[in-house]
Amino acid sequence: MRVAFDIIKEIIRLAPVIKGTVDSVREALATGKLEAVTPQGEVLTREDVLAEFDKLVAVQHQVAADRAQSIEDRHRDDN
């Protein structure tokens, strides 16, 4: 009885620490600081996805510039 009481007392004492740890892990996951691992062992960080996004933005800019220039060239002397 006494042991059970001590265990419960210890759990209550540690509860804020456990909660803090769980919260930190959740926050780290959400912000990308802690990275997930696939069953195949591949790790994909938020930065990996961001790097792919940056490549897309570079291409988007190039395409936008090319197509805009194409229209400008065709219609420069319209007026």
Add this chain to the structure above:
Amino acid sequence: MAKKSKKKWMVAVAASFGLAVSMACATGKAVTTANPTTDQVQSARVLAKQVLAETRAGLKVANEAGNLVKQLPISVAIKDAVDCAVLKVTGVPQVTPVLTRVCGDLVTEDKAPIRIAAQKLVNVTACASLRTTVAEVLGAIDPLMNKLKEAGVPALSALGVSLDAIFAFTRQVLAGGEPCV
């Protein structure tokens, strides 16, 4: 009197809750899992990265379509239609009077639908939000594909079909055909 006051209080709580739920839905937060598991985050990221890669490849093909159009002996109207359809997806470096006159309303690159959807893909942590965003990517690209396929120029139709094929994986993700936990 006390009963009436309690009822009023309960109605106020219910109304606040309803308002909070409506606002969450309106801001798109309802589709995001609050505390995703490690597997959910990883699964969504793997798919998001691949969709971003396909989108990049798709934009390159769209640019090639524009370059091809430039060389073909076809009407200026078709050339403009293709270039404008691409610019509706990518946005423009700078909105100019000529571009607005030829294409109508255009937005700058940072406000382009494809950029906004891609930004959301970087932050997805769950399959539900991933699929919502993938639908936005395809919603931005589809009018361009249709424009190429229906241009009445065989070379452009072929590029339209190629562009469509590039997004095969993305369409699979949207249809739920790709495993996402």
